[in-house]
Amino acid sequence: MLDHPPAFDRRSVRLPAGEWAAIKAQAAQRDLTPNAVLLAGYAAVLGRWSRRQHFTLNLPTFNRHPLHEQVNDIIGEFTVGDTAGDSTG
Secondary structure (H helix, E strand, O other): OOOOOOOOOOOOOOOOHHHHHHHHHHHHHOOOOHHHHHHHHHHHHHHHHHOOOOOEEEEEEEOOOOOOOOHHHOOOOOEEEEEEEOOOO
C-alpha cells in the first residue's frame, strides 16, 4: 500500500497540421488508421514508462446502436471492452 496519495500529471502535445498530414499519409501507405498509429505510440510510451515489455490496454469503445429514435436519451452503459495486448507470452 502507498504511504502517499498518487500524483497525476497531464501531458499533451499538439502536432502542426503538416506533420499530422504526413503521419496520416504514411499510415495510409501501410494500411493503418491514424488511430492505430496513435495507439501504438501510446503503448510504446506506457511500456517505456512502466519498464514492462508485456501489458494489456483496455479500450472501451462506444457501441450505442440506433435501435430507436430516442436511443440517445437513454442513460446507461453502452461501451464494449476491447483489449490490445501482446499475447506472445
